[in-house]
Amino acid sequence: MTRQETCDALTAGGIAYELTEHAAVFNMQELENVRLPYPDRDAKNLFVRDDKKQRYYLITVRGDKRVDLKAFRERFGTRKLSFASPEELMEIMRLIPGAVTPLGLLNDGERKVTLYLDAAFLDGLIGVHPNDNTATVWLKAEDLVRLIRAHGNQVITADI
Numbered sequence: 001m002t003r004q005e006t007c008d009a010l011t012a013g014g015i016a017y018e019l020t021e022h023a024a025v026f027n028m029q030e031l032e033n034v035r036l037p038y039p040d041r042d043a044k045n046l047f048v049r050d051d052k053k054q055r056y057y058l059i060t061v062r063g064d065k066r067v068d069l070k071a072f073r074e075r076f077g078t079r080k081l082s083f084a085s086p087e088e089l090m091e092i093m094r095l096i097p098g099a100v101t102p103l104g105l106l107n108d109g110e111r112k113v114t115l116y117l118d119a120a121f122l123d124g125l126i127g128v129h130p131n132d133n134t135a136t137v138w139l140k141a142e143d144l145v146r147l148i149r150a151h152g153n154q155v156i157t158a159d160i
Helices: 003-012 069-076 086-093 102-107 119-123 141-151
Strands: 018-021 043-050 056-062 081-083 113-118 125-128 135-140 155-158
Touching: 003 102, 003 135, 043 086, 043 125, 056 102, 056 119, 069 081, 086 102, 102 113, 102 141, 113 119, 113 141, 119 141, 119 155, 125 141, 135 141, 141 155
Parallel strands: 056 113, 113 155
Antiparallel strands: 018 135, 043 056, 043 081, 125 135
16 A cells, blocks of 8 residues: 555544654664654654564554563463564565554555564554555554554553
8 A cells, every 4th residue: 555545544433633744764773854743653663574574564653662582472471572574574565664553564465474562552653664664654553553453453452
């Protein structure tokens, strides 16, 4: 899905959102140079896979959080985790590095990816890319969860 198709899907789903356009950002450090209306609600997204390349996970946390993959694996009972390759990212979610977003799961036709969403977002807004890294979409986290579940991907909310 393009940015416009993603926004159209949000509108069709009755999901209210706000769009902030900005220069392309490829990591959280670059995002520090972008003026955002809700900087404490922006998401960091890690696309990882198990060591057998059988299970894929998108871990979404607030931008200022760090994720310890070993601790994550132990807590959630996964196999050893590592970052998925750019090729896997493109094949599964049709995204490039730097544009990773939960909205990319709408491109996951096989529903291979499980979303782990930090419960810290559930009290309000979350800011995620609309399938490209030149904008941020602000929407209620509960609406994002509903949309991804309706698409058929598993969503787990937890303190991460």
